[in-house]
Amino acid sequence: xxxxxxxxxxxxxxxxGGAAAVLGLAVLAQPAVRVAxxxxxxxxxxxQHNAAAPWRTVVEWPTDGAAPPAxxxxxxxxxxSRSRWLGPLALTLSCDKPAWRWSVMVRVRGMASVVQASRAxxxxxxxxxxxxxxTEVDLANEPPGVVLDMxxxxxxxxxxxLRENTSxxxxxxxxxTVIQTGERVTVQVQGRSFQISIEGTAQQGGAVGDTIRxxxxxxxxxxxxxxxxxxxxxxx
Numbered sequence: 001x002x003x004x005x006x007x008x009x010x011x012x013x014x015x016x017g018g019a020a021a022v023l024g025l026a027v028l029a030q031p032a033v034r035v036a037x038x039x040x041x042x043x044x045x046x047x048q049h050n051a052a053a054p055w056r057t058v059v060e061w062p063t064d065g066a067a068p069p070a071x072x073x074x075x076x077x078x079x080x081s082r083s084r085w086l087g088p089l090a091l092t093l094s095c096d097k098p099a100w101r102w103s104v105m106v107r108v109r110g111m112a113s114v115v116q117a118s119r120a121x122x123x124x125x126x127x128x129x130x131x132x133x134x135t136e137v138d139l140a141n142e143p144p145g146v147v148l149d150m151x152x153x154x155x156x157x158x159x160x161x162l163r164e165n166t167s168x169x170x171x172x173x174x175x176x177t178v179i180q181t182g183e184r185v186t187v188q189v190q191g192r193s194f195q196i197s198i199e200g201t202a203q204q205g206g207a208v209g210d211t212i213r214x215x216x217x218x219x220x221x222x223x224x225x226x227x228x229x230x231x232x233x234x235x236x
């Protein structure tokens with residue numbers, strides 16, 4: 001390679017490298033997508049209402065690119081009464097000068113870790129660790145009363161069958177049954193100045209605190225409150 005060709009190649013390399021550097025700087029210099037002030041206002045408003053909620057709030061915006069008109073004074077969000085700030089929400093922005101109102105539809109997600117059934121569970125089963133799992137979900141898609149804490153479910157019984165990978169609801173759980181139907185029990189009869197114990201047979205099952213029917217040895221039926229396994233109480 002002669003000296004002239006080597007010099008030409010060196011210049012071409014320098015030009016290409018310089019162009020790449022300039023392009024790289026141009027990419028780095030591109031501004032990040034700005035969040036409009038009205039969006040920050042709406043987001044702060046939603047976060048304020050969810051400040052004490054047991055979930056992580058995420059606000060999603062419509063993709064149509066619509067924006068409110070210009071306002072010469074600070075914007076306000078017109079507050080409304082809601083039971084919970086989740087799911088699709090229609091919010092209204094208000095401007096005093098010039099006077100206008102503008103509505104925007106946002107979707108608010110409440111991300112939280114909930115307790116789910118890790119497998120199909122029949123009704124009447126006492127739940128153990130192998131039956132449960134923690135999964136992050138959007139609470140906007142869940143009914144009220146979802147179980148968030150594993151301790152709320154462990155050791156409790158299912159009031160109805162549970163399907164695999166479904167979230168547990170508090171009303172689907174009950175305290176474990178400690179007295180079964182047909183079981184021999186001791187009934188403590190508590191009066192003002194006396195206490196006696198009578199043997200009987202449970203006519204229905206129950207958990208601690210439940211009131212069940214018990215058939216005593218003489219055939220009499222009484223309503224007794226379950227104290228613990230094998231024991232119930234009647235107060236006179």
